[in-house]
Amino acid sequence: MSVVKRLWLCCIAALVAAMPARAADKLKVVATIPDLASMALAIGGDALEMVVLAKGSSNLHQVTARPSHLVAMHKADVFLQVGLSLETSFVPALLEGCGNARIQPGAKGFVNVSEGYAALGVPTEVSRKDGDVHPHGNPHMNLDPLAGEHMARRIHAGLLANLPSEAKRLDEGLAAYLNRLAEARGRWELAAKEWKGRRVGGYHSDYDYVVRAWGLADTGSIEEKPGIAPTPVHLARVVQRYKELQPVLVLVAPWSNNSTVARVVEQSGCSVCELPSRCDAEGRLFDWIHMMDELHARLAKGFGTRWPPVEAPKAESAAPAGGG
Amino acid sequence: MSQQDTRGLAAILVPAILATAAHAQDASAAPAKPIAQAKPATNAKIATQGQATPKPVPPGGFATPGMPARSAMPQQATDASGQTSGFSSVFNPAFAFVVDTLADYSDGDGDDGLELSLRSAELSAKSWIDPDAWAYFVAVAEEEGLAMEEAAIHYKGLGDTHTLRIGRFFLDFGKQMQAHVHDLRTVDRPLPLRAYLGSELGGDGVQWDAWTPGGETGALRWSLGVYGAINSESEDLEDLGIERELGGRKELGDLAMTARLTSFMDVGEDSTLQLGASWLGIPSYSAEGGNEEAEDLSQNVVGFDATYGFGADGEDKWTFGTEFLFASGDTTLGLDGGGDLVVDDQGLTGFYLYGDWAFEPNQSVGLQLAEAELPRLDGEDASELDIYYTRHISEYHRVRLAVRQSSIADEDTFALLVQYTGFVGAHAHGVNW
Numbered sequence: 001m002s003v004v005k006r007l008w009l010c011c012i013a014a015l016v017a018a019m020p021a022r023a024a025d026k027l028k029v030v031a032t033i034p035d036l037a038s039m040a041l042a043i044g045g046d047a048l049e050m051v052v053l054a055k056g057s058s059n060l061h062q063v064t065a066r067p068s069h070l071v072a073m074h075k076a077d078v079f080l081q082v083g084l085s086l087e088t089s090f091v092p093a094l095l096e097g098c099g100n101a102r103i104q105p106g107a108k109g110f111v112n113v114s115e116g117y118a119a120l121g122v123p124t125e126v127s128r129k130d131g132d133v134h135p136h137g138n139p140h141m142n143l144d145p146l147a148g149e150h151m152a153r154r155i156h157a158g159l160l161a162n163l164p165s166e167a168k169r170l171d172e173g174l175a176a177y178l179n180r181l182a183e184a185r186g187r188w189e190l191a192a193k194e195w196k197g198r199r200v201g202g203y204h205s206d207y208d209y210v211v212r213a214w215g216l217a218d219t220g221s222i223e224e225k226p227g228i229a230p231t232p233v234h235l236a237r238v239v240q241r242y243k244e245l246q247p248v249l250v251l252v253a254p255w256s257n258n259s260t261v262a263r264v265v266e267q268s269g270c271s272v273c274e275l276p277s278r279c280d281a282e283g284r285l286f287d288w289i290h291m292m293d294e295l296h297a298r299l300a301k302g303f304g305t306r307w308p309p310v311e312a313p314k315a316e317s318a319a320p321a322g323g324g
Numbered sequence: 325m326s327q328q329d330t331r332g333l334a335a336i337l338v339p340a341i342l343a344t345a346a347h348a349q350d351a352s353a354a355p356a357k358p359i360a361q362a363k364p365a366t367n368a369k370i371a372t373q374g375q376a377t378p379k380p381v382p383p384g385g386f387a388t389p390g391m392p393a394r395s396a397m398p399q400q401a402t403d404a405s406g407q408t409s410g411f412s413s414v415f416n417p418a419f420a421f422v423v424d425t426l427a428d429y430s431d432g433d434g435d436d437g438l439e440l441s442l443r444s445a446e447l448s449a450k451s452w453i454d455p456d457a458w459a460y461f462v463a464v465a466e467e468e469g470l471a472m473e474e475a476a477i478h479y480k481g482l483g484d485t486h487t488l489r490i491g492r493f494f495l496d497f498g499k500q501m502q503a504h505v506h507d508l509r510t511v512d513r514p515l516p517l518r519a520y521l522g523s524e525l526g527g528d529g530v531q532w533d534a535w536t537p538g539g540e541t542g543a544l545r546w547s548l549g550v551y552g553a554i555n556s557e558s559e560d561l562e563d564l565g566i567e568r569e570l571g572g573r574k575e576l577g578d579l580a581m582t583a584r585l586t587s588f589m590d591v592g593e594d595s596t597l598q599l600g601a602s603w604l605g606i607p608s609y610s611a612e613g614g615n616e617e618a619e620d621l622s623q624n625v626v627g628f629d630a631t632y633g634f635g636a637d638g639e640d641k642w643t644f645g646t647e648f649l650f651a652s653g654d655t656t657l658g659l660d661g662g663g664d665l666v667v668d669d670q671g672l673t674g675f676y677l678y679g680d681w682a683f684e685p686n687q688s689v690g691l692q693l694a695e696a697e698l699p700r701l702d703g704e705d706a707s708e709l710d711i712y713y714t715r716h717i718s719e720y721h722r723v724r725l726a727v728r729q730s731s732i733a734d735e736d737t738f739a740l741l742v743q744y745t746g747f748v749g750a751h752a753h754g755v756n757w
Contacts, residue, residue, distance in 0.1 A: 054637065056637050057638070058639070059638055062637055062685045067596060067757075068542075075537070099484035101484065132718065
C-alpha cells in the first residue's frame with residue numbers, strides 16, 4: 001500500500017473517530033418552556049434528549065432567539081410548544097430559519113400542546129386597540145391547574161408518533177404521571193375550597209386560569225390592556241377600585257413584580273403575592289407539579305390559609321430534574 | 325343640456341334612486357348575520373377586555389341623507405359557490421404598514437432650523453406561493469415619490485438551510501444593510517455605510533444564502549449574490565447633480581456581486597457574539613454630471629463587523645458593535661471648478677462603533693461614534709456622535725429622541741431629532757444575523 005493511500009486511510013479513520021457518536025436511539029426534543037420539558041421527561045425518561053429554549057422567568061414576549069436555539073431546532077426530531085401565540089417572540093423566526101422539515105407545523109414532529117384546549121378570552125374582534133391581544137385566547141395555559149392532563153396527553157401523543165418503538169415505556173410514563181397529577185390536583189382543590197370568592201387583582205393576565213379554576217373574584221388588571229403599560233389615569237382608577245374592594249391580593253409574576261405594582265399596593269393598602277410563572281429550567285421547580293405546588297403554597301400564604309391542606313392525601317416527594 | 329336630455333336623464337336617474345332607496349330599506353330591515361358566535365364569558369375581566377360584542381353591520385353600510393348608499397362588500401369567502409375563484413380572498417397575503425416620522429432641529433454651519441417630515445410610509449405584503457417558496461414586496465412612499473424597494477421570491481426547495489432569493493431586495497452586506505432605515509437602532513444609518521453604500525442598498529438579482537451548525541451553540545452563514553442593477557442612494561451626489569448608472573444591459577463579467585460570511589455563536593449562558601465579513605464588487609458602472617459621462621468605472625467595498633450582546637432575557641441587555649469599511653476603485657465623483665465631471669480612485673476607510681443599554685424591556689439608551697473619509701474630491705473627513713433614547717410605547721409604536729454632533733471638515737452641526745414610528749398589521753420578529 002502506497003504512502004499516499006495509507007495517509008488517506010488514516011485521515012478517513014481519524015474523521016470517523018472524530019465524528020460525534022449520535023445518541024442513536026434518543027429522540028431529540030426541543031421544548032419552548034421547562035414546563036413542557038418536565039412533562040415530556042416524566043413520560044419519556046431517558047429515551048429523550050431534551051433542549052429547553054426559554055429558561056429564565058422573564059416575560060416570554062421578550063425572549064430573544066439565540067444561535068444555540070437555531071441549532072437545536074435544526075437537529076430536533078420533536079418540537080413542543082404551548083401555542084396560543086405565547087412564544088410568538090421567538091418561535092416563528094426559529095421555525096422559519098431552522099431548516100428542519102420534521103418539526104414544521106403539520107409535520108409529526110410539531111406538537112402544539114394547546115391544540116384542542118378551550119382557551120379563555122378568545123377575542124371575537126381582533127384589534128390592536130385592545131392591546132397585545134392573542135387571537136387564539138389567553139396563552140398562559142401552563143398556569144392552569146386543570147390543564148396538566150391535557151398537556152401531558154398531547155405531549156404523550158406527540159412523542160408516541162415519533163417514537164413508536166417505545167410505546168410501552170411512554171404509556172407507562174403517562175400513566176404514572178397522571179397518577180401523580182391526580183394526587184396533586186386533590187391537594188390543590190382542597191386548598192382552594194377556602195379561596196372561593198376571594199378578591200384578586202394582577203398586573204397582567206397570567207393567572208386568569210387560576211382565577212377561573214378556583215372561583216376567585218377578579219377585580220381587574222393594573223395593565224389597562226394586555227401588554228400596554230398603564231396610564232396614570234388608569235392607575236388612579238385601579239388604586240381606587242382596589243381600595244373599595246379590600247382585601248385584594250395582587251397576583252404578579254417574577255417579571256411583572258415591578259415598581260408600578262409596588263406603588264399601587266402602597267397606595268391601595270392591598271397586598272401582593274408573587275407566583276411562579278413557569279417551571280425553572282435548572283432549579284428545584286423544574287417539575288410542573290412541584291411548580292404548581294409552589295404556586296398554591298404561595299397563594300395559601302397570601303390568603304392566610306393552610307398549606308398543605310390538612311385533609312390532603314399525603315404527597316409523595318418526587319425527584320425534581322427530569323422529573324417524574 | 326337640452327330639455328329633452330334633462331328628461332331622459334331624469335328617466336334614468338329617478339328609477340335608479342328609488343331602487344337604491346328600496347334596497348337600502350331592505351338591507352337595514354334584514355338583521356346581519358354575526359361573523360362569529362361569541363363564546364360565553366367565563367371571567368368578568370376577559371369579557372370586558374377581549375370580547376367586545378360584535379356590532380351587526382347592515383350590508384349596505386351607513387349613509388347620511390343626501391349621500392349615496394354604500395354598496396355591500398362582495399362575499400369573498402368560499403362558502404357561497406363552494407369554490408375558490410378570482411374573487412376569493414382566503415389566500416391573500418398578510419399586509420403591513422409602517423409610518424415613520426421625524427422632527428429634526430439643526431443648528432450649525434449647514435441648513436439650520438426645524439423640519440417636520442413624514443420620512444416614509446411603507447406598505448408590505450408577504451405570502452407563501454407553495455410549500456417551497458414565498459414572496460413579498462415592500463413599497464415605500466418618500467419625499468421623492470413611490471418606490472418598490474423590494475419585491476422578491478424566496479425559494480426554499482434547494483435544501484433545508486438553503487434559500488435562493490430572486491428579484492429586488494436589500495443586499496446582504498454587513499450587519500444592517502438588509503434592514504430598512506425605520507427598523508434600525510438609530511435614526512439614520514451610520515455615516516460610513518451612508519457614504520460608501522448609500523442609506524439603502526438594493527439590487528435586482530439573485531442571492532444564494534445558506535447556513536450550517538457549528539457545534540451545538542453556533543452557526544456559520546454565507547451568501548453569494550449577483551446583480552444586474554444596484555440601487556444605491558447617495559445624497560452627496562444628488563446634491564452635486566451627478567447620476568450614477570448602476571444598471572442596464574451588460575456583459576456577464578460586469579455584473580455586480582456580493583459575498584458575506586458570518587458566524588453567530590452563544591458565548592456562555594447570556595451572551596452572543598457575531599463576526600462577519602462582507603464584499604461588494606461593482607466591476608462596471610457609469611456616471612453622468614456636468615454634461616459629461618464617465619464609463620467603465622468600478623468600485624469595491626469590503627466590510628468587517630462584530631457584535632456582542634449580553635444580558636439574560638428579562639434583564640438589562642447590553643449590545644456593543646462595530647463595523648469597519650474599506651472602499652476602493654473609482655470611489656469619488658465630483659465636479660471641478662469648470663463644472664466638469666471628475667473621477668478619483670481614492671481608497672477610503674470608515675468605521676462606526678456603538679454601545680446600547682436596554683435598561684427596561686421597552687427602553688434603551690445608546691451612544692454611537694462614526695468616522696469616515698468622504699468620497700469627495702477635497703478628501704474631507706467626517707465624524708458623527710449620536711446619543712439616543714428609544715422607548716417602545718408598545719410593541720407596535722416607538723418614539724426615539726436623539727442628539728447628533730456632526731463634523732465635516734471644519735463645519736460642525738448640532739441636531740436634535742425626534743423620531744416616531746408606528747407598525748401596523750402583520751408583524752414578526754426575525755433571527756437577527
